[in-house]
Amino acid sequence: MASVRLEEFLQPISRALEHTHVPESVKPYDTFAGPQRELLAHATQEDCIALLKQEAQALGTLVREATPETTAQVITDLVKELEGADVVFADSPEADRYDIPQALAAAGANAYRWDAQNPQESIAQAEKAQVGISFAYGAIAETATVVQESTKNSGRAICLLPEAHIAVVKKKNVVARMVHILDQLEERIANKEVLPSNITFISGPSNTADIELVRVVGVHGPVHAAIVLVDE
Amino acid sequence: MGILYDQAPLKDKVERALSDDFKHHAIETAQDVITQKRQALVDQVENWEDFREKAAEIRNHVLENLDYYVKQFAQNAEAAGCTMHYAPTAEDAIDTILDIFDELGETSCVKSKSMMTEEIGLNERLEEHGIHPIETDCAENIIQTAGDAPSHIVVPALHFDRNAIRDLYRERKGYTGTNDPEEITHFLRTMLRSEFMNAHVGITGCNFGVAETGSCTLVSNEGNARMASTIPETQIIVMGIERIVPDLRSLDVMMELLVRSAVGAKITSSFSLNTGPAKPGEVDGPKTVHIVMVNNGRTNILASKYRPMLRCIRCGACMNTCPVYRHITGHGYGSIYPGPMGIVLTPLLVGYSKAEKLPYACTLCGACSDVCPVKIPLHDLILKHRIDMVRLGYTPAVESSLFTAGAKVFSNRLLYEIATTVGAPGTQILTGNSGHIDSGSVWIPVLNGWTYSRDLDVMKHKKFRTQLAEYQKQKQNRHQDQEDA
Ligand code: SF4
Numbered sequence: 001m002a003s004v005r006l007e008e009f010l011q012p013i014s015r016a017l018e019h020t021h022v023p024e025s026v027k028p029y030d031t032f033a034g035p036q037r038e039l040l041a042h043a044t045q046e047d048c049i050a051l052l053k054q055e056a057q058a059l060g061t062l063v064r065e066a067t068p069e070t071t072a073q074v075i076t077d078l079v080k081e082l083e084g085a086d087v088v089f090a091d092s093p094e095a096d097r098y099d100i101p102q103a104l105a106a107a108g109a110n111a112y113r114w115d116a117q118n119p120q121e122s123i124a125q126a127e128k129a130q131v132g133i134s135f136a137y138g139a140i141a142e143t144a145t146v147v148q149e150s151t152k153n154s155g156r157a158i159c160l161l162p163e164a165h166i167a168v169v170k171k172k173n174v175v176a177r178m179v180h181i182l183d184q185l186e187e188r189i190a191n192k193e194v195l196p197s198n199i200t201f202i203s204g205p206s207n208t209a210d211i212e213l214v215r216v217v218g219v220h221g222p223v224h225a226a227i228v229l230v231d232e
Numbered sequence: 233m234g235i236l237y238d239q240a241p242l243k244d245k246v247e248r249a250l251s252d253d254f255k256h257h258a259i260e261t262a263q264d265v266i267t268q269k270r271q272a273l274v275d276q277v278e279n280w281e282d283f284r285e286k287a288a289e290i291r292n293h294v295l296e297n298l299d300y301y302v303k304q305f306a307q308n309a310e311a312a313g314c315t316m317h318y319a320p321t322a323e324d325a326i327d328t329i330l331d332i333f334d335e336l337g338e339t340s341c342v343k344s345k346s347m348m349t350e351e352i353g354l355n356e357r358l359e360e361h362g363i364h365p366i367e368t369d370c371a372e373n374i375i376q377t378a379g380d381a382p383s384h385i386v387v388p389a390l391h392f393d394r395n396a397i398r399d400l401y402r403e404r405k406g407y408t409g410t411n412d413p414e415e416i417t418h419f420l421r422t423m424l425r426s427e428f429m430n431a432h433v434g435i436t437g438c439n440f441g442v443a444e445t446g447s448c449t450l451v452s453n454e455g456n457a458r459m460a461s462t463i464p465e466t467q468i469i470v471m472g473i474e475r476i477v478p479d480l481r482s483l484d485v486m487m488e489l490l491v492r493s494a495v496g497a498k499i500t501s502s503f504s505l506n507t508g509p510a511k512p513g514e515v516d517g518p519k520t521v522h523i524v525m526v527n528n529g530r531t532n533i534l535a536s537k538y539r540p541m542l543r544c545i546r547c548g549a550c551m552n553t554c555p556v557y558r559h560i561t562g563h564g565y566g567s568i569y570p571g572p573m574g575i576v577l578t579p580l581l582v583g584y585s586k587a588e589k590l591p592y593a594c595t596l597c598g599a600c601s602d603v604c605p606v607k608i609p610l611h612d613l614i615l616k617h618r619i620d621m622v623r624l625g626y627t628p629a630v631e632s633s634l635f636t637a638g639a640k641v642f643s644n645r646l647l648y649e650i651a652t653t654v655g656a657p658g659t660q661i662l663t664g665n666s667g668h669i670d671s672g673s674v675w676i677p678v679l680n681g682w683t684y685s686r687d688l689d690v691m692k693h694k695k696f697r698t699q700l701a702e703y704q705k706q707k708q709n710r711h712q713d714q715e716d717a
Pocket of ligand 1: 493543544545546547548549550551572573600603604605606607608610
């Protein structure tokens with residue numbers, strides 16, 4: 001029989017609920033209010049930055065602070081620290097605004113700009129690279145989480161395939177908790193914006209404890225993670 | 233494999249699990265490590281109980297309106313560009329997935345961890361049809377390579393030690409390294425990386441489906457779920473109908489509880505929110521996304537008094553805290569869903585005749601209900617199973633009568649709390665006159681196998697619970713004092 005039509009699939013669900021048909025609306029339930037609003041309710045921007053740093057340390061994520069002028073230098077220093085000879089970076093306006101390509105080239109790194117016109121090459125470069133650089137939508141202080149959207153100019157592979165991932169985040173986009181990012185997304189949907197195909201909340205390097213519960217860092221995703229906080 | 237992977241009598245399974253010292257020890261350690269980490273984090277969240285309450289409410293709201301929400305989710309996922317499939321049964325789900333492979337002409341795929349695919353026994357059926365699924369979660373890969381069954385829903389390969397894993401990969405995959413977990417893991421990274429890069433189909437589960445947007449989320453520490461939804465052109469998402477939350481906002485409450493409860497961490501290394509296939513011009517991400525929604529008996533549960541079980545978010549906290557699981561290990565249950573949640577769920581999915589005496593593999597201590605992040609009254613539901621089993625004639629007469637007597641004591645939570653406090657006079661109620669959990673507790677048949685050798689540890693566990701309660705009370709008092717001051 002395999003798959004059935006949606007209407008047919010819904011029938012037993014309605015029956016189980018003693019509904020004669022699928023209702024057109026439901027009694028509203030308030031998902032907005034709740035305990036998720038109480039935690040870190042009074043955290044200032046400064047508190048958030050301090051918390052993010054503290055949590056990042058616990059996860060093993062490096063954090064560096066920069067201004068728009070120093071970002072390129074901070075990134076090249078990080079790339080050196082992470083021993084990145086090959087680098088892939090997102091084709092975002094910020095990359096150029098911060099002069100990142102030039103700085104990487106000057107530092108002797110082989111930097112590849114993600115290229116939507118060259119899908120195979122982009123993936124191959126990301127696989128080869130030791131470091132991937134992306135520009136995040138925002139970050140969450142409570143868990144030192146970077147929120148990364150996938151777009152034509154910033155593929156999923158950049159933050160996944162290289163051994164190290166550097167996320168560049170504007171300080172003003174650091175929020176206290178996940179719910180604050182979700183609020184922003186809700187607002188975007190309400191304004192009829194289409195969600196990106198993928199939003200990943202990245203917190204530290206990939207890890208596992210599958211063998212005798214021993215924590216090992218670096219499984220299928222990055223082995224090293226870094227956040228550059230830009231004050232602008 | 234399906235839900236039940238070991239059809240031996242419960243007693244035999246329990247005996248086998250008990251005689252395996254490594255397995256037993258591994259589970260004890262895992263329980264201790266995970267519950268301690270969990271508790272430390274829970275203590276930091278001052279309104280943890282409010283979170284549980286909120287999560288239970290959100291899940292209830294969805295279940296009470298499940299037809300509406302499944303429809304909304306399906307329509308929005310379709311609008312986002314996903315291809316929807318609706319499978320009333322496990323068989324239908326398998327047929328649907330096989331059809332997708334036929335159409336693509338593909339003969340292999342990468343998989344990330346998914347309980348739903350295990351429930352429908354997908355891997356075995358794919359293999360039968362010449363399709364090779366590669367499990368990419370480290371633990372799942374260990375189990376697949378060994379041809380074994382999972383012993384836990386979150387950390388399924390707990391029952392293998394590092395030497396066994398080293399030997400396994402040496403023998404089957406050409407590993408030449410040591411037994412160092414890091415070295416083995418990095419071997420797996422390299423081995424599986426090439427599988428990912430060559431894969432055309434990725435199969436994943438879905439932790440939460442967001443009705444408002446048709447999005448599916450994936451929670452993963454290893455990054456394999458992200459890989460499976462980045463490289464292959466086709467992604468197949470297999471999800472139960474009850475996985476839904478109303479909107480994006482609800483994800484905060486769910487994630488706050490899920491990760492802390494599951495692994496004793498604040499967050500996993502990745503949490504992805506996928507909405508539809510890759511947009512035109514995007515380099516990676518699946519070009520085609522199939523979502524297979526599966527009922528497989530869930531509407532029967534929805535219509536029954538066991539409905540709260542559908543709130544489950546598969547965190548595993550109930551088994552991490554369970555004294556019976558501690559002793560008989562995941563394999564004692566013979567179901568892919570072990571521990572308290574498995575005792576409730578398995579009979580509902582396979583029926584009492586096949587689930588055998590599973591609801592008796594429980595002391596009704598209620599530790600599971602206390603930790604469950606969505607407040608499922610697990611021990612109540614287990615008791616309901618016993619009553620239903622007796623009513624429907626699945627329990628031999630002698631057990632029925634003993635059970636009825638026992639139920640009087642054990643359905644009274646307060647009395648039981650007293651009874652399980654070590655050293656309290658009430659212990660007598662539990663242990664008869666002998667002072668041990670012995671033949672007097674024959675009405676919990678599964679206990680027979682282990683009371684003689686392992687009873688002390690149960691007591692330790694109870695003591696821990698009592699201490700914990702005291703500690704919490706103290707904390708409350710201290711708080712009160714501070715406020716008063
Ligand atoms: S029943 Fe509760 S504690 Fe057990 S796995 Fe489900 S959500 Fe977690």
